[in-house]
Amino acid sequence: xxxxxxxxxxxxxxxxxxxxLIGIGENGADCSFLIHHFISLYLKNGVTVxxxxxxxxxxxFNGVGAKIGCNLLKFKEQNRxxxxxxxxxxxxxVNNGIGNAAYSWTNCVNDxxxxxxxxLMKEIIFHMSSITEKxxxxxxxxxxxxxxxxxLDVGMTPTEVTKLIQYLKAHIENDIRxxxxxxxxxxxxxxxxxxxxxxxxxxxxxxxxxxxxETGYCKDVHGQLLAHWPxxxxxxxxxxxxxxxxxxxxxxxxxxxxMSSAVL
Amino acid sequence: MEVGIIPIPILIRHLGLxxxxxxxxxxxxxxxxxxxxxxxxxxxxxxxLKLTHPCQATSLDYQATYQSILNEVKFNYTEFVxxxxxxxxxxxxxxxxxxxRNIGIEMTTSFQKKARGKVLQIPGAKPSLYNNQLLVSTxxxxxxxxxxxxxxxxxxxxxxxxxxxxxxxxxxxxxxAESVMTGHSLMVSSADNDPDQLLKxxxxxxxxxxxxxxxxxxxxxxxxxxxIAWRYRHLPxxxxxxxxxxxxxxxxxxxxxxDDLVSTINVKMIGSEDIIQSxxxxxxxxxxxxxxxxxxxxxxxxxxxxxxxxxxxxxxxIAMHSLGSPxxxxxxxxxxxxHYDPSLIKFxxxxxxxxxxxxGVCVVTIPTHLFCDKAFINRVERMCDTVVHLDSFVGxxxxxxxxxxxxxxxxxxxKLPSLNTLVCHMPESLDLxxxxxxxxxxxxxxxxxxxxxxxxxxxxxxxxxxxAAGSSCGTGGSGKSKLDx
Numbered sequence: 001x002x003x004x005x006x007x008x009x010x011x012x013x014x015x016x017x018x019x020x021l022i023g024i025g026e027n028g029a030d031c032s033f034l035i036h037h038f039i040s041l042y043l044k045n046g047v048t049v050x051x052x053x054x055x056x057x058x059x060x061f062n063g064v065g066a067k068i069g070c071n072l073l074k075f076k077e078q079n080r081x082x083x084x085x086x087x088x089x090x091x092x093x094v095n096n097g098i099g100n101a102a103y104s105w106t107n108c109v110n111d112x113x114x115x116x117x118x119x120l121m122k123e124i125i126f127h128m129s130s131i132t133e134k135x136x137x138x139x140x141x142x143x144x145x146x147x148x149x150x151x152l153d154v155g156m157t158p159t160e161v162t163k164l165i166q167y168l169k170a171h172i173e174n175d176i177r178x179x180x181x182x183x184x185x186x187x188x189x190x191x192x193x194x195x196x197x198x199x200x201x202x203x204x205x206x207x208x209x210x211x212x213x214e215t216g217y218c219k220d221v222h223g224q225l226l227a228h229w230p231x232x233x234x235x236x237x238x239x240x241x242x243x244x245x246x247x248x249x250x251x252x253x254x255x256x257x258x259m260s261s262a263v264l
Numbered sequence: 265m266e267v268g269i270i271p272i273p274i275l276i277r278h279l280g281l282x283x284x285x286x287x288x289x290x291x292x293x294x295x296x297x298x299x300x301x302x303x304x305x306x307x308x309x310x311x312x313l314k315l316t317h318p319c320q321a322t323s324l325d326y327q328a329t330y331q332s333i334l335n336e337v338k339f340n341y342t343e344f345v346x347x348x349x350x351x352x353x354x355x356x357x358x359x360x361x362x363x364x365r366n367i368g369i370e371m372t373t374s375f376q377k378k379a380r381g382k383v384l385q386i387p388g389a390k391p392s393l394y395n396n397q398l399l400v401s402t403x404x405x406x407x408x409x410x411x412x413x414x415x416x417x418x419x420x421x422x423x424x425x426x427x428x429x430x431x432x433x434x435x436x437x438x439x440x441a442e443s444v445m446t447g448h449s450l451m452v453s454s455a456d457n458d459p460d461q462l463l464k465x466x467x468x469x470x471x472x473x474x475x476x477x478x479x480x481x482x483x484x485x486x487x488x489x490x491x492i493a494w495r496y497r498h499l500p501x502x503x504x505x506x507x508x509x510x511x512x513x514x515x516x517x518x519x520x521x522x523d524d525l526v527s528t529i530n531v532k533m534i535g536s537e538d539i540i541q542s543x544x545x546x547x548x549x550x551x552x553x554x555x556x557x558x559x560x561x562x563x564x565x566x567x568x569x570x571x572x573x574x575x576x577x578x579x580x581x582i583a584m585h586s587l588g589s590p591x592x593x594x595x596x597x598x599x600x601x602x603h604y605d606p607s608l609i610k611f612x613x614x615x616x617x618x619x620x621x622x623x624g625v626c627v628v629t630i631p632t633h634l635f636c637d638k639a640f641i642n643r644v645e646r647m648c649d650t651v652v653h654l655d656s657f658v659g660x661x662x663x664x665x666x667x668x669x670x671x672x673x674x675x676x677x678x679k680l681p682s683l684n685t686l687v688c689h690m691p692e693s694l695d696l697x698x699x700x701x702x703x704x705x706x707x708x709x710x711x712x713x714x715x716x717x718x719x720x721x722x723x724x725x726x727x728x729x730x731x732a733a734g735s736s737c738g739t740g741g742s743g744k745s746k747l748d749x
Contacts (some may be wrong), residue, residue, distance in 0.1 A: 033686050056683075057620045063395065063684030091617035094610045096548060098556050099617055100569070113547020153643045154613060155606040185646070190639035217694055222687075247687045 001040040001070070002033075004254040008243060009206070009227055016045050017140055019173040023204035025186035025197050026147075028212030029223035033252050035146055036061070038181050040070035042142045043081060047179070048135060050128050053146035054086040067250050082131035084124070086146070094154045115156050117164040125171060132176075141178040143168065148200075149185040149193055158195045165200065202230060213244075220262035222247050225254065386577050386623070388446025389417060390511050395684040400448070400579060400625055401512040403438030406707040408512055410677065410696070411650065412689035415625050417579060419681055420616050422648035423629040424641075426656035426673060429586060431698065432629040433462070434705055435654075436583045438515065439627050441466040443581040444526055445513045451562055453534035453555055454585035455592050460533060462585060463526055467515035516703050532562055536591065549607035551592050555584075556614050559624075569622045582626040587611075588644075589631050596635035597643075612647035651679035654698070667712050671697040675707050 005011075024034050032055075039061070042049045051061065058072075061083070065072040075081035085101065092099030093109050108119040124143075132141060151161050165182060172180045186197030186209065201207045209226040226242045243254045255261070389398050392413050399414030402421075408414045415421055425432040440463065443450040452459040490497050534555060542554035559582060567574035588594040588608050599605040612628075619626060628648070632641045645651045656673030657663040675696040682688035697710040 030682065030688075032682070036686065060684055064686055067686070087613070087620065088617040091610070091614040094548075094606075095556055095614040096545065096553060098553065098560055099614060100560075100621060101617075111546075149646075150613065153606060153609045153646070155604065155610070187639070187642060190642060193639070217690075219690070249686060252686070 001044055001068070002037050002252040002254075004245075004252060005034075005037055005225075006041070008241070008254050009208075011041065013045065016042065016047060016179070019177050020179055020205040021169050021173075021200075021203060022179065022181045023197075023200040023207040024181065024183040025201065025207065025209040026183065027186045027188075027209060029210045031183060031208075031210040032056075032146075033247055034208060034210065035144065035181075035183060036064050036068060037252070038142075038144060039072075039081075040065065040068055042144075042179070043070055043072075043075050046080075047140045047142050048080050048082070048132065049075075049142050049144060050082045050084065050131055051144045051146065052084040052086045052124065052127075054090055054150040055147050057087065058083050058085065069250075079131070079134040082127070084127045086150075090150065090154065113155070115151070115154070115160070117156070117160045117167070120151075121164055121167045121171075124168065128176075141172075141176055142181065143172055143178065144181040145183060147183045147185065149196065152192055152196055158192045158199075161196055162199045165203075169203070201228070204230065220246055221260050224257070384577065386579060388442075388448055388511065389579055390414070392416070394689050397683050398623075400446070400581070401442050402435075402627070403440075403442030403513070403515065404435070404705060404707065405512050405514070407435075410691040410707065411680065412691075414511070415627070415650065416681060416683055417623055417625050418619050418621075419649035419683070420612065420619060420626045420628060420647075421650040421652070422645065423627060424651070424653040424678075425586065425629050425631045425633065426654040426658070427633055428656070428658060429629070429631060431654045431656055431673060431700070431705075433585060434700070436585055436627060436629060437462065437466050438705065439581065439583050441469065441515055441521060442513060443583075444521065444529055445469055445510075446579075447529055448579045448581050449530045449532075449566055449568075451532045451534070451559065451580060451582045452585070453558075453583070453587075455536045455539060455551075456586045456589055459535050459585070462583075463531065463533075464520065464523075466521040466526060467517045468519040468521045470514045470516050514704070517700075517705065518703050530566070532558075534558055539592075548610060549593050549605075552607050552611035556611055556618070559615065560618055563618065563622045563624060568624055571621070577623065580622070580624040582624060584626065584628040587628050587630050589634070597637055597640035609643055609647055612644065616647065616649070645678060648679070649681035649683075652677050668697070670713070671699045671710070673698055674710070 022038070024031050039049055039051060053061070062072050072081055076083070088099055088101040089103065089105045092101040093105040094113070094115070097104070097106065105120065105123050108115050108123060110116060128141070128143060148161060148165065151164070152158060169180055172178050182200055182204075184197045184200055185193050186201075187193050207228045207230065209228070211224045211226065213221060213223060221244045223245060224242055225245050226240060229239045231238050242257065244257050244260060245255075246253045246260065253261075384398060386398070389400050390413070391397070392399050394412060398417040399412075400417060401408050401414050402411070423432050423435055440450060440452065444466065452462055454462060538558075539551040539554050542550040544550050545553065563569055563580060564572075566578075566580060568578070568580045594608055595605065597605050597608065608630075615626060615628075618624075630644065632644065632653075635641050635644075653676040654673055655676060657665075657668055657671070658673075662668055675698045677691070677694060677696065680688045680690065693709045695710040696707055698705065698707045
């Protein structure tokens with residue numbers, strides 16, 4: 001949990017308990033620090049976390065969690081953290097069964113090789129429920145998808161992926177009353193990817209975008225973080241805030257543009 | 265931190281290191297003398313020295329140690345001159361790892377990182393200094409340095425080929441040669457050429473093992489060889505420890521590796537005749553599926569999976585030459601009816617998933633310049649952990665550009681992996697270029713030569729086009745601002 005980000009986004013316990021969808025868009029800079037932030041934020045505040053990652057293996061999350069002070073293995077033993085290896089499962093089901101995944105998603109793929117979003121949603125809900133069953137007392141729950149764009153990359157159409165996100169959002173907000181954090185790539189060049197990220201942007205309660213600097217790589221400022229709160233049906237102006245950030249080994253420092261400690 | 269401020273002889277004395285010079289005669293004397301007693305050794309050759317230390321391990325804060333040794337040396341030089349062996353013995357157990365390019369020394373250290381878990385000792389692989397990741401060498405020391413020590417085991421490195429593919433092929437040859445030298449198992453696949461051909465063209469390693477030369481020399485002339493270190497003639501010869509296989513070797517491109525050296529490791533080859541026989545399937549490229557299946561079988565049979573427990577752990581290196589070329593049936597992510605063909609992406613996803621749970625490392629070269637769709641290239645890059653791009657000058661107008669006359673192409677690092685850490689290790693500079701000399705291939709920081717033209721009329725155009733900000737790794741930007749941090 002990075003305190004700078006908590007303060008900047010005004011995250012308090014109300015925010016954590018109310019169901020909402022948080023979208024994270026990545027455009028040129030690595031957004032994984034936000035995923036690690038949310039994992040540790042929810043775990044430290046007593047919310048069960050189910051993480052589906054299509055990008056990295058569990059060891060990576062354990063390693064980073066250890067560095068930022070959140071022992072994922074301990075939470076896993078207490079049944080407060082569940083991990084679904086999306087990388088291996090997805091690769092096995094799209095590569096005709098080649099791979100060594102623990103549980104297979106082969107019934108999500110039909111003969112022609114297209115992934116069915118309903119079937120995939122059922123699998124994900126099954127994983128979530130198998131983790132919540134083990135919880136001693138019922139509590140709030142969060143689903144975090146590290147990055148949803150690999151689903152698009154392996155051939156699902158944007159329509160199918162948006163359907164999946166919509167189903168999951170409906171299930172989580174209505175049945176479980178939990179939070180849903182989705183990461184995606186928002187690249188202007190990739191038409192399908194940008195369609196998907198725009199959909200997530202509009203349907204999210206909070207959308208965070210991580211961008212690179214326009215002037216290129218810099219050692220002291222790693223990128224920009226933009227936060228957008230779309231107001232939905234309220235007729236107020238949507239709020240957008242932006243900061244620049246710098247990552248170190250254990251933490252993330254947020255500051256206003258031009259106020260980097262290297263410059264001051 | 266410059267090593268040159270202290271003369272080499274003093275430094276060697278203080279650090280008490282074993283010397284092995286390229287001169288055959290002095291090797292025997294200096295080796296024997298240095299370690300046996302730690303007394304000062306006068307070294308006759310100051311250039312092209314190679315120092316090795318008996319105990320090899322890695323150090324986390326080698327710089328701090330090195331600096332402290334240097335400080336001690338400056339203050340206590342007079343003590344050394346008087347010859348206090350106790351001082352040297354202390355330094356005998358310390359060391360420093362630092363490649364010093366300007367003098368040509370490479371020293372290794374005996375520091376052990378305080379590892380929380382058990383450290384896996386596999387020959388040819390070392391733990392990273394930044395995270396607890398096992399690294400292997402790519403075969404090119406300059407590239408290893410840029411990648412933060414080497415390639416992480418369990419990851420995929422993508423090399424985007426240059427227009428004619430020759431430099432990418434060279435990179436693969438270095439990777440395979442390094443596999444032979446470290447004894448790792450190798451798997452080579454190529455549809456364009458015969459993989460056998462690739463293995464016949466590996467560069468020859470430059471070996472200067474002092475142990476070997478010692479044997480040859482002792483019998484020849486012992487009495488007259490020691491002129492300077494004659495006091496140590498009767499002392500036992502030093503045996504350099506061969507338990508630790510070296511990390512990173514130097515190769516000579518003008519000669520090829522002997523066949524019997526290549527045949528010391530297990531090599532599995534997949535050529536065009538193997539993939540042609542793969543059964544057709546309707547949702548995927550059958551050739552990629554066949555290749556993926558072979559990789560998985562190779563890992564299972566060889567015991568490279570993380571859950572397998574063979575008696576001796578080894579690493580599997582996979583070298584894929586020109587994957588995604590038209591001979592693999594790839595058309596830039598498009599099927600004949602212009603629909604999206606995700607086969608290459610699926611293959612790369614499967615490859616990464618398999619490698620994450622095995623002791624394997626893969627280098628793939630893909631001719632991305634043949635793909636029309638830039639979005640597809642971005643997707644391919646996203647599927648791999650380390651991405652580099654070779655941009656050679658051959659055939660373009662930059663070849664005649666005087667600014668680039670020393671180099672053969674630009675080397676862009678597009679993505680570096682950040683495994684088990686929040687931040688990935690970034691090299692000092694991202695403006696890199698490569699050059700192919702007669703004997704070696706080097707990647708270094710792009711140095712523009714000084715503009716010494718005295719003519720009054722200069723061309724209006726800037727000789728070096730602004731390197732696009734979008735090509736820098738970690739951040740991207742399409743703005744062409746003159747501000748460059």
